Amino acid sequence: MDVQETKTACRDAFAELASPACIHDPYPFMRWLREHDPVHRAASGLFLLSRHADIYWALTATGDAFRGPAPGELARYFPRAATSLSLNLMASTIAMKDPPTHTRLRRLISRDFTMRQIDNLRPSIARIVAARLDGMAPALERGEAVDLHREFALALPMLVFAELFGLPQDDMFGLAAGIGAIVEGLSPHASDPQLAAADAGSARVQAYFGDLIQRKRTDPRHDIVSMLVGAHDDDADTLSDAELISMLWGMLLGGFTTTAAAIDHAVLAMLAYPEQRHWLQGDAVEVKAFVEEVLRRDAPVLFSATPRIAQRDIELGGVVIPKNADVRVLIAAGNRDPDGFADPDRFDPARFYGTNPGMSTDGKIMLSFGHGIHFCPGAQLARMQLAESLPRIQARFPTLALAEQPTREPSAFLRTFLALPVRLNAQAGG
C-alpha cells in the first residue's frame, strides 16, 4: 500500500487489479480506490465504481439510466468482437439485454425454476454433498492432503449443474475443464492469446450444446435444457437458436466457478475464524447468516464483466460519466465499504442474523449477486449449496486444517481458486 498511498490517481484500476499484488490480495487497492477515486475513469475509457451506494444505484438503474450494447455497436464496446466467438456469445446472453428482450428471456429461465422448485433440489444437493465428503474421507483419515477445491467445492456445483441440465457427469467434467479459459478471455483486459484460448473453448461448448439440443429435442427429459428446447420449438420467436446456445453457454460460465469460489471462501473462513464456527452448528437462520457473510466479505465476482452503458451524462460524486460510457461496478469493493457495512473487513455473520436474504441488519444490500434486472438467477441455488455443505463439512471433519496455502486463479475479475489443499489435524482443535 505504501506506493499507492502516495498516488494521487490511478491510471487504470483494471490493470492494477490484474497485478500480482492484487491477485494475492485486492482489498488494500480497492480500499484506496474507493477512498481516492470512487468514480474511476480508466485509460481505456471504462469507468469503475467502488462505493456501495453508487454500485447499488447503478445496478438498480440498469435498464433505465444504463443499457446494454445494441447489436450494431458491439464493435465499439468490444473492439475484438468481430473475430471473437466468446464475445459474440456474451453479447447474446441475457446479461447484455434490455427490456423487453431481457424480460422475455428472463421469464424463460425462471420458468420451472421458482424458489419452490429450487427447494425441491435440496435432497439431491444434500446427497451429493454427503457422497463427496465420503469420497474425501479415506485419504484425509490416512493423514493425506486432499484438494478440497477440486474434490468438493468445484465438484458439487458441477454435479448439481449436470443434474439440472440433464448432462452425463463425464460430459460435465469435460465441459468444466475449459471454462476457466473462457471466463478469463472475457475480462476487459484479456490478451489476444487469452481471447483465442477462450474462443477455442467456446467453440467446443457451442458444438456440445448444439448436439445436446438435438438430443433433448428427440428425447426430452425433465431438465432445463429440455424445457428450453420445448419453449424454443413451441414458438420460434420466443427463443432463437443463437439465444438458446448463448443462454446455456452463459449459465455454464456463471453457474459454478462462482459457487465453487464461495464454498472455498467459506471453508477458509471456517478455518481462519474458529470462534465463528458456532454459526454452522445452529439452526438454518444461523447458517444463513454465516453464508451471507462469506458472500459479502469475499465476492467471487470482483467487478461486472458486462458493460452498463450510460444513457445520458451522469454526475456521480463530482465526476461526469459521459453518455455512452461503459460503466463497470467493483462489487467486492462495495461489499467492503464502511458506509455499507461497519468494520467491513471483519468476518461477522451477526450482520446477517435474522435478516432477509442478502440484506444486513442495517438494511444494506449485499452486492455479490448484483441487484436490479440482472440479479443472479442462480442466487438461491448457490445459497442452498453453501447452506447444505458447510454444516456437513464441519460435522464430518471437525479437525480440518489447511495443508498448504490455497492457490488462486490469476484473475483480475474473479476471486477463484485453483487448489485448496486440506488435511485433518491429528489432535482435535490443534
Add this chain to the structure above:
Amino acid sequence: MRVVVDQDLCGTTGQCVLTLPGTFRQREPDGVAEVCAATVPQALLAAVRLAASQCPVAAIRVISDAGDDERASADAAPSPAEPERHAAKDQRNPEGHDGTV
C-alpha cells in the same frame, strides 16, 4: 393495507418469496411474483415495506390504508442522496399493471 406486484416489471428473482413466503408466491410456471391475498395484515407493514425496498427491480408497491402509495424508487439520484432515495415516492408508473389477486 394492499400490496401489489408490478408483474410486467417483476424480475422473477423470488426474493420476496424468500423474504415473506406467506405474503408473496411465485406463479407457475413462469416464476412471476404475486401476492397471496388481496389485503395484508397491518402487523406486517414493516416487513412488507422491507421486502418492497429489497426487491431488485422495485416491483412491489405498498398501499397503506391511509391510501398513500409507496414503492422503492428505482432511479432516484445516486449517492450521496441515499437517505432521500429511500424516502422518495416513485410516481413513475401510477397506472402500472398490478398483480393483486
